[in-house]
Amino acid sequence: MDELDVAVAAVIVAVLSGWSGIVLAAWSTKRNEKMxxxxxxxxxxxxxxxxxANERLARENRIEDKRADSYLEILRMVEREGQALGSAVTRLEARTEPDYGQPRPRTTDRPPLSDRAGIxxxxxxxxxxxxxxxxxSWSAAVEQFDEEYARLxxxxxxxxxxxxxxxxxxxxKELRACMRIEQHERQEVARQVAAELTLPRPVRPS
Incomplete structure (x- = not known):
């Protein structure tokens, strides 16, 4: 190979090397853009x-807060009615005393029927x-109490x-027995509320 051939070959190699470099750079750029x-x-x-996930958790927590508030409101209304029943028994028991005179005023009034609808x-x-x-079960006990009270x-x-x-x-005697049943059922409501409200809440995703 003479000197001219060597020069031509060198030029060709240089051109090809430069072109391959351009192609490689373009390919690398496209690959990086894709990545x-x-x-x-x-x-x-x-x-x-x-x-x-955060929105779903927030929504679940809002529902849980409403549920907790509702449970406590149910418990409050149940307790309020139970206290009224106990007050009715106390008033009647007072009338068994030998020195009983005029009827004593009711200390706790029965809540309105709207409370039951609210529950x-x-x-x-x-x-x-x-x-x-x-x-x-508690409502059935209250109804049993009311029936016995109406009979009296x-x-x-x-x-x-x-x-x-x-x-x-x-x-x-029978009215006091009905009162004990109502008290038991009321305590069971309170236990169920406490048990459900102490369940763990959903964990916020990291």
Whole structure:
């Protein structure tokens, strides 16, 4: 190979080397751009998923807060009615005393019927099956108490209805038994509320 051939070959090699470098650089740039786009897409997807998870958790926590408030309101209304029943028994027991005179004023009034409707509405919206069953058992105990109280009132009316006449202590035996059942069922409602409100909340994703 003469000197001209060597020179031509050198030029060709130089051109090819330069061209391959350009091609390699272009390919590398495109690959980096693709990797960048993929990385951005992954980050965007992760961000979107994280935001969705946080929104879902926030929504669950809001529902849990409403449920807790509803449970405490149910418990408050149940306790309020139970205290009123206990007050009714206390008043009747006072009428069994030998020195009983005029009827004593009621210390705790029965709550309005709207409270019962409120309990039913809160249970329908947030109540668990177990709590609903407990409240239904308590409501049945209250109804049993009311039936016995109405029977006593009827018997009293039939006997003349003298408000100054002391009551027989033994006549309140069944009513006190109904009161004990109501107290037990009320305590079961409170236990169920406490058990459900102490369950762990969802953990916020990291």
């Amino acid at each position: 960048t786009r993929e990385s951005l897409a992954v980050n965007e997807r992760l961000t979107r998923d994280t935001l969705a 039913d509405a809160l249970l329908a919206a947030f109540g668990s099956r177990d709590l609903t069953a407990r409240v239904e 009132a009827f018997d009293w009316e039939q006997s003349g209805g003298d408000p100054n006449e002391p009551l027989d202590w033994d006549s309140l």
